Amino acid sequence: MLSESSRQIIEETLPDMQERIRRITPAFYDEMLTEREDLLDGMFSRVDQVVGTQPQALAGSITFFASYVLNHPGSSPDEILTRVAHKHASLGVPAEEYVTVYQFLFKAIEKEFGEEYTPEFRDAWTEIYWMMADALIRIERSLYDSQANDQVNAPFTLVKKEQKADKIFDLVFEPADDTPLSDIKAGQYLSVIVKTKDGLRQPRQYVALPCGLNQRRIAVELDRTGEISPILTGLQVGDTVEISNPYGDLTLEKTVTDGFSPLYVFTQGIGIAPALAFAHQLALEHAARDIIFVHADESLRTWAYREELEEATGKLPRGKLISFLQASGEGDFTGSINMKKLEITPRSFAYVCGPVDFKQTVRSGLIANGVPGKNIQFETFGSDPYMHTATRRTMHRRY
Incomplete structure (x- = not known):
């Protein structure tokens, strides 16, 4: 739990930190990776540094965590932290490198804030950083221990x-x-x-x-x-x-696979990959609920794994595959996904796998049809804020 003295300082300085952190994190990464080039070898993506994805991710994570701690005393955003921990574990981030990140990050914060970087300011934000880091280290240790081997x-x-x-x-x-x-x-x-x-x-x-x-x-x-x-x-x-080893927490939960509410899996482009994995698992389990796969693509030519998804869906007692293709006459429907063509109800569950704009459009359509946010899970293929509160679970794939 955040100490009372730090709480007051965080409350006062959080808005300023939220405004400045996007300038701080690029400078932090630039200096850290200049002095520790070894971190780019197998761990950090240099493309992410160039396009700003990783700095944006860290900026979002720190300020999101601070805001959450202020508004939910005595708790932490476990679901978001778990998602981040899975990503770190997949890269083999060792616990000792959190010290490295702290040293370079707070050096950049001090440079940005200048005279405002008082001992009290430093100590309060240090407390926030280590609350988040310690939580991640605990989760990551558990993830490593769950694997069949000890190799990264x-x-x-x-x-x-x-x-x-x-x-x-x-x-x-x-x-x-x-x-x-x-x-x-x-x-x-x-x-x-x-x-x-x-x-x-x-x-x-x-x-x-x-x-x-x-x-x-x-x-x-x-x-x-x-x-x-x-x-x-x-x-x-x-x-x-x-x-x-395999990581990631966007998996078919028991509360979703059991029961009788309709389950929709929306995909676009390469986002079909997790849907294909879901379809195979559900087929093996002989899932008896209504399971509808809804895929959006340019044409049959660009639609990868169509035959495999059709075969897996055909093994489901109440499975259905619906396509929305831009090419006229090639899919079940022409154009983008139209919720009016689907039997969406407030009882529906949904997984959405695809680019950020696709995710946002589908989510808005589901919400407009009464589906509660807690029933919608996400996997994003592309850049998305790492700690965006509207994103319950997000994984990034880079080229």
């Missing part, structure tokens, strides 16, 4: 490569050593690490697709201007990469 990453060899649609490739890997494999829950992701042209190891996260025993399978969308997807899609059978 292990080598995997590409055994199959197939192009599934325009710019989307299906990659299947098998272990290149005897590291035990952890079980994967439908909807979880893997960090995949490859060597870039200059030799730097760089990580990206990809949803784990259904696969055979002793395998890992991912879908990679080629971005020719990106740094990592051209490398991954250019791999040949026999090539080796590093892959982490």
